[in-house]
Amino acid sequence: MKTIHVVGARPQFVKAAMVSRAFGDQGEEYFLHTGQHYSENMSQLFFVELNLPKPDINLGIGGGSHAEQTSGMLLGIDRYLEQVQPDWVIVYGDTNSTLAGALAAAKREIPIAHVEAGLRSYNRSMPEEINRVISDHLSALLFCPTDQAVGNLKKEGVVEGVHQAGDVMADALFMFTEIAKQKSSILSTLDLKTGGYALVTVHRSGNVDDREKLGQILSGLAQIDMPLIFPMHPRTQKMIAEFGLDVPANLRVIEPVGYLDMLMLEANADCILTDSGGIQKEAYLLGVRCITLREETEWVETVTAGWNCLTGANSSAIKARFDDFHPNIERPQIYGDGHAADKIINILLQN
Ligand code: UD1
Ligand code: UDP
Structure with missing residues (x-):
């Protein structure tokens, strides 16, 4: 299986690090960094600390308006998809890099796996909410971190390909x-x-x-x-x-x-x-x-x-x-047992 991970912003490096670890040598993986985050302490430091493979390509998009960022990414990702011809594109979370990755893959009819699917704030003035909704509706596999996220998708009629896998950020923290x-x-x-x-x-x-x-x-x-x-x-x-x-x-x-x-x-x-x-x-x-x-x-x-x-x-x-506010109560294990990424890769390999 040939997979491209699309990443670009700080939290995505944490999420992708865990999925990449679980992927191991079970196929070919490529890292596309959009360059949305580019300062050393917002990007490269995470690759080193989390032992992430160096990106195969960095589009160097940087800051800008939403339209500038997303359109620049879309073009660059599209060219890379044409070159690599992956079986899957994996996108993470809810940033402009997530949206561009999902849109580029969808237009080329390459199946998308969305890690951290189904999250909703129900506040459309948040740029991330738009990114989440669109990415979810374009994805073939939707890896939800919680039952709540599964329920949110169900309300929008999205049930096929939905899996409650747990949270990959919890994996990383553990x-x-x-x-x-x-x-x-x-x-x-x-x-x-x-x-x-x-x-x-x-x-x-x-x-x-x-x-x-x-x-x-x-x-x-x-x-x-x-x-x-x-x-x-x-x-x-x-x-x-x-x-x-x-x-x-x-x-x-x-x-x-x-x-x-x-x-x-x-x-x-x-x-x-x-x-x-x-x-x-x-x-x-x-x-x-x-x-x-x-x-x-x-x-x-x-x-x-x-x-x-x-x-x-x-x-x-x-x-x-x-x-x-001083809580002192039980904390149920709502984000999984630290093996979300393994579950995600197992499901991906079965598809
Ligand atoms: C982005 C995501 C947000 C996520 C956050 C994680 C979108 C719409 N927003 O927000 O969901 O929570 O990343 O941190 O995708 N800058 C630097 N160096 C960097 C990165 C940014 O100086 O490495 C500065 C630039 O001036 C840039 C600004 O920060 O214009 C904002 O960066 P941007 O990536 O557009 O949005 P974030 O606020 O980081
Ligand atoms: N983080 C970090 N250094 C910082 C701030 C955040 O390593 O100075 C980590 C944090 O522990 C978490 C992730 O970055 O794993 C969250 O990223 P951020 O808050 O930028 O984005 P969000 O989660 O809101 O999208």
């Missing part, structure tokens, strides 16, 4: 947590003690491209009585500068970190405040309380289980939940 403990020195480098800080990440366009919302988030964080570590996404760095906003004094801004350092920062935090999808799940898996700086989430199970709460970009809600 595999790399021990390795991170051995290899990462981030806690001593930053002089952090377990439970002595909170971890912040913010990068959703709905939050950071809006001056009022970004201002609300920063002012909520400013009221938190604890040191905050903030590995700041380049989009957020750019928008804070563009809006001329002040970074509160209790916020320690650092450059984005690699996956191993991130796992250590997450695992030892008192609280995680984030608008990231992947990090909400990681907080749950690590048993760290999570405050999600959004109005809704695709990862509803973390909220239902009582470990995640939603504040939106509302400064007083952020402060209030930081003070009063």
Whole structure:
């Protein structure tokens, strides 16, 4: 079997690393990197840490408007599909790279496997929601991380080729947590003690491209009585500068970190405040309380289980939940047993 993995953004490197490991030498695999993320600490570092094969091709697309990014990717992916003639194209998550990969493959009638299918926020103003819906409806195999995701697809009439495989990001976390403990020195480098800080990440366009919302988030964080570590996404760095906003004094801004350092920062935090999808799940898996700086989430199970709460970009809600949200309850194994990628590859090989 000849497969192309289409990746481009930070969380996709984590997901594809696990699927590629499970694929092993059971066929020919090719990595197409769209170049959506290109800074060393947003891209190459992940390939090294996660032992991902070097991309066979990097389209070097970089930033730009949605149309610029997606159309550039579409052309480049299409040419590569013509050259390689794969049996399957695997796309991951919900970025513009996912959408371009799915669309290019669909137009060439090459079957698509979507890893992390069926997620919905039911908020069409999120670019990711459009990417998810279209990618799901074009895919022949849909690998859902949760029962909720299977149910979401069913509501849209998508039932064929749907499999609940578990979550490949959980696979990665289970595999790399021990390795991170051995290899990462981030806690001593930053002089952090377990439970002595909170971890912040913010990068959703709905939050950071809006001056009022970004201002609300920063002012909520400013009221938190604890040191905050903030590995700041380049989009957020750019928008804070563009809006001329002040970074509160209790916020320690650092450059984005690699996956191993991130796992250590997450695992030892008192609280995680984030608008990231992947990090909400990681907080749950690590048993760290999570405050999600959004109005809704695709990862509803973390909220239902009582470990995640939603504040939106509302400064007083952020402060209030930081003070009063202290879950101390069971965490059911909602993201699988760490073997999602094996299940995905087994199913793919049977098709
Ligand atoms: C993208 C995804 C988002 C995902 C996130 C993961 C879309 C629509 N959005 O958002 O779903 O959660 O990746 O992190 O696909 N930049 C750099 N260096 C980089 C990458 C980005 O400087 O390596 C800067 C550029 O100014 C760029 C901006 O960040 O224009 C935004 O990057 P982009 O890839 O367009 O979107 P993300 O916000 O990263
Ligand atoms: N991540 C990382 N370093 C960082 C921020 C995030 O390694 O500085 C990891 C994080 O642990 C998770 C993934 O990147 O595995 C999530 O990516 P991101 O938040 O950018 O995207 P999302 O999941 O929201 O699409």
